Amino acid sequence: MSVIMHTLHVDLGERSYPVYIGRDLLADGEVLARHLGGSEVAIVSNETVAPLYVAKVRGALGEGRRVTEIVLPDGEQYKTLHSLEHILERLLQERHSRSTTIIAVGGGVVGDVAGFAAACYQRGVGFIQVPTTLLAQVDSSVGGKTAVNHPLGKNMIGAFYQPRAVLIDIDSLHTLPARELSAGLAEVIKYGLICDPAFYAWLQEAMPRLLAREESALAEAIERSCSLKAAVVAADEREGGLRAILNLGHTFGHAIETAQGYGAWLHGEAVAVGMLLALRLSVARGWVDAAEIPVLEALLRQAQLPLEIPAGMTPEVFLDLMGRDKKVVDGCLRLVLLRGIGEACVVADATTAELDTLLQDAVARAKSRC
Ligand code: NAD
Ligand code: GLY
Numbered sequence: 001m002s003v004i005m006h007t008l009h010v011d012l013g014e015r016s017y018p019v020y021i022g023r024d025l026l027a028d029g030e031v032l033a034r035h036l037g038g039s040e041v042a043i044v045s046n047e048t049v050a051p052l053y054v055a056k057v058r059g060a061l062g063e064g065r066r067v068t069e070i071v072l073p074d075g076e077q078y079k080t081l082h083s084l085e086h087i088l089e090r091l092l093q094e095r096h097s098r099s100t101t102i103i104a105v106g107g108g109v110v111g112d113v114a115g116f117a118a119a120c121y122q123r124g125v126g127f128i129q130v131p132t133t134l135l136a137q138v139d140s141s142v143g144g145k146t147a148v149n150h151p152l153g154k155n156m157i158g159a160f161y162q163p164r165a166v167l168i169d170i171d172s173l174h175t176l177p178a179r180e181l182s183a184g185l186a187e188v189i190k191y192g193l194i195c196d197p198a199f200y201a202w203l204q205e206a207m208p209r210l211l212a213r214e215e216s217a218l219a220e221a222i223e224r225s226c227s228l229k230a231a232v233v234a235a236d237e238r239e240g241g242l243r244a245i246l247n248l249g250h251t252f253g254h255a256i257e258t259a260q261g262y263g264a265w266l267h268g269e270a271v272a273v274g275m276l277l278a279l280r281l282s283v284a285r286g287w288v289d290a291a292e293i294p295v296l297e298a299l300l301r302q303a304q305l306p307l308e309i310p311a312g313m314t315p316e317v318f319l320d321l322m323g324r325d326k327k328v329v330d331g332c333l334r335l336v337l338l339r340g341i342g343e344a345c346v347v348a349d350a351t352t353a354e355l356d357t358l359l360q361d362a363v364a365r366a367k368s369r370c
Contacts, residue, residue, distance in 0.1 A: 001024065002022060002023065002024040002025050002027055002028035002031070003022045003023045003024065004020050004021070004022040004025070004028075004031070005021050005022045005023070005170075005219050005223075006020075006021040006022070006219070006223045007019070007020055007021075008021070008223070008226050008227055008230055009230065010142060010143070010162070010230045010233055010234060011230070011234040012162060012233070012234060012237055015144075015162045015237075017035075017162060017163055017164055017165050017166070018165055018166070019141075019142055019165075019166040019168065019226050019230065020165070020166070020167050020168060021137075021168045021170065021219060021222055021223055021226070022168070022169065022170065023169065023170055023171050023215070024169060024171055025167045025168065025169040026053055026056045026057055026060065026105075026130065026167070026169045026171075026172065027056050027059065027060050028060060028167070029059075029060035029061060029062050031165075031167060032057070032060050032061060032103075032128070032167070033061075033062075034165070035101070035126070035128055035164040035165040036061075036065075036101045036126065036128075037099045037100070037101050037125070037126035037164075038097075038099030038100070038101070039064060039065045039066060039099075040065070040066045040096055040097060040099055040100040040101070041061060041065050041066070041067045041068070041100065041101050041102075041103060042067070042068045042069075042070060042087075042090070042091060042094075042096060042100055042101075042102045042103070043057060043058065043067060043068070043069050043070070043102075043103045043105055044070045044072065044087060044102060044103070044104050044105070044106075044110060044113070044114035044117070045069070045070075045071055045072070045104075045105040045106050045110055046071060046072045046073065046074040046078075046106050046107075046109070046110050047071055047072070047073060047074050048074045049074075049105060049106040049107070049110065049132055050069070050071045050105070052132075052172075052175055053105055053130075053132060053172060054069060054071075054105055057103060057105055057130060068090060068091070068094045068096065070086070070087050070090045070091075072086070072087075072109075072110065072113065074109075075109070075262075075263045076109055076149070076257075076262040076263040076267070077261075077262045077263045078109065078113075079109045079112060079113055079147075079148050079149045079262070080113075080148050080149060081148055081150075081157065083113050083148065084113055084116055084117055084120070084148055087113065087114065087117040087121075088117055088120060088121055091117070091121050096121070096125075097122075098122045098125055099125070099126075100121070100125045100126065101125065101126035101127065101128060101164070102114050102115075102117060102118040102121070102125060102126065102127050102128070103127075103128045103130055104127070104128070104129050104130060104131075104141075105130045105132065106130075106131075106132055106133075106136070107131065107132060107133035107135065107136045107140075107180070108131075108133065108135055108136045108139070108140035108141075108267065111129050111131055111136050111140050111141050111146075112140060112145070112146050112147050112148070112155070112158070113146075113148055114127070114146075115127055115129070115144070115145075115146030115159075115161055115163065116146040116147060116148060116157075116158050116159060116161070118146075118161060119146055119159040119161035120159070124161070126164050127161065127162075127163045127164060128163055128164055128165050128166075128167065129141035129142075129163045129165070129166040129167070130166075130167045130169070131166065131168060132169070132172040132173075132176070133173075133176055133180055133183075133184055134173060134176065134180070134181055134183075134184025134185065134187075134188070134218075134222075135180070135183055135184035135186075135187055135267065135268050136184075137168045137170075137173075137184070137222050137226075138184060138187050138188050138191075138221070138222055138225035138226060138229070139184075139187040139225070139229065139246075141163070141166045141168070142166055142226055142229050142230060142233065143162075143229060143230075143233040143237075143243075143246075144160050144161055144162035144163070144233070144237065145158065145160060146158050146159050146160075146161050147159075149262055152324065153254075153258065153321075153324050153325070154254045154257055154258055154262070155254075160237065160238050162237075166226075168222060168226075170215060170218050170219055170222070173213055173218060174213065178211075178304070179266065179304075180266065181211070181213070182211075182268065182269075182303050182304040182305050183266040183267060183268025183269055183305075184268055185207075185210060185211075185268070185303040185305065186249075186268035186269065186271045186272040186275070186300070186303070186305055187225070187268055187271065188203065188210075188221050188225050189203060189272075189275070189296075189299060189300070189303065190246070190248050190249065190271065190275060191224065191225045191228045191229070192341075192342070193248060193275060193279075193296070193338060193341060193342070193344070194245045194246070194248050194336070194338075194342070194343075194344035195228055195232075195245070195342055195343075195344065196224070196228060196342055197341050197342035199224050199228075200341055200342060202220075203221070203299065204295075204298075204299055204302075206220070206221070207299065207302045207303060208302075210303075211302075211303070211304070229246065232245065232246055241346075244334065244336060244346045245336055245344035245345075245346065247336050248271075248274075248275055248278055248336040248338075248344055249271045249272070249273070249274030249275030249276075249277070249278050249336070250271055250274060250336075251274065251322050251325050251333070251334075251335055251336070252270075252273065252274030252277045252278065252318065252322070253267070253270035253271040253272075253273065253274035254270070254274075254321070254322075254325060255313075255317070255318045255321035255322050255325075256270040256273060256274070256309065256310060256313065257270045258321050259310070259313055259317050259318075259321060260310055265306075265310065268305070269305060269306050272300050272303075272305035272306060272307075273306055273307065273308065273309055275296070275300075276293075276296060276297065276300065276307060277309075277358060277359075277362060278335065278336060278337055278338065279292060279293060279296055279338060280293060280358060280361075280362075281335070281337055281350070281354070281355075281358050282337045282338040282339070284354070284357075284358065285337070287337065287338060287339050287340065288338050288339070288340055288341065292341060307369075308362070308365060308366040308369055309359075309362045309363065309366050310366075311366060311367075313363070313366075314359075314363065315355070315356050315359035315360055315363065318355075318359050319352065319355060319356070319359070322355075332348045333348070333350060334346050334347070334348050335347050335350050
């Protein structure tokens with residue numbers, strides 16, 4: 001039987017929507033029905049998640065609806081314009097009207113591409129996020145960022161497009177591979193670092209229970225993460241300022257993902273290493289006590305996340321890829337740093353020399369740990 005454990009609200013005026021967190025929500029037809037625009041539905045998933053969960057969602061939709069299932073290949077390398085085109089083509093072939101609701105069932109890749117398709121199809125149709133990875137449950141399903149990658153840069157083509165609802169079913173995490181759970185924990189740790197020192201402290205104690213997928217610990221981590229994200233998004237939906245803090249570690253992380261080839265490093269793994277680099281830079285600036293470095297290292301290690309940059313990545317590669325980041329404005333690289341644990345800030349004054357020193361040091365550390 002489905003149980004709603006928490007209902008949060010993303011407060012965006014007429015684009016406001018609920019985030020339900022609970023158990024067996026995939027089978028909850030009543031909750032889904034509240035957010036459908038009409039009788040036409042397209043479920044977008046991938047070939048790994050579809051056999052696990054799409055039948056459940058389809059069953060929850062009940063009789064009397066026209067449902068199209070669109071199954072993408074699995075992987076970050078398929079977060080492309082080609083996949084977007086495939087979704088749009090299927091919607092056209094099946095003659096879906098503007099009252100269609102697209103339901104994304106899967107991780108952040110499926111959610112990001114399906115959301116972009118919802119934003120584009122007939123200039124915008126209804127969209128519901130049913131995230132099935134921890135990363136998607138605590139981050140990508142909330143906030144309305146949709147996108148596809150381009151060989152020249154990650155998430156470079158997309159739209160802000162809010163879902164009508166987010167249904168987070170904690171039970172779906174039981175089938176998630178351990179490496180993917182860890183990748184999601186990187187984004188959970190991010191919230192503590194940027195804006196909630198008490199949550200950061202709680203994570204240090206709760207990490208074994210989270211890795212063991214204890215329901216109450218997962219529910220608490222997801223609720224806390226989504227609440228923090230909802231507050232930031234409500235204050236700055238289109239990233240005019242504050243929302244950039246959600247990208248702690250992401251500028252370094254996106255460079256790692258792009259350099260390694262999409263899919264080789266998981267997004268959360270790259271973000272973990274990126275957060276450590278951002279903390280090291282904050283320490284070098286004298287903003288954070290150096291004692292915080294081993295604390296974060298221990299937490300990332302506990303969460304089974306990498307600490308070092310990939311072998312072979314040079315400062316030159318980092319600087320080139322970081323220079324193409326979306327956070328470059330008027331030729332000026334913006335980085336999220338910490339003024340303290342729980343206190344993120346965005347800086348636009350990082351010099352090439354400063355970054356080169358940080359990255360040379362990272363290369364040396366990676367070599368010494370090989
Ligand atoms: P993902 O979507 O690739 O999913 C990870 C893997 O887990 C895939 O192989 C998937 O098939 C599998 N999977 C998903 N749910 C499963 C389940 N319940 N059981 C078994 N296997 C399951 O990766 P992700 O980490 O969820 O998302 C990463 C993507 O999200 C990146 O493209 C990143 O850029 C994006 N992202 C977007 C935002 C945003 O605000 N829109 C925020 C953070 C990340
Ligand atoms: N994950 C960053 C954001 O949603 O803004």
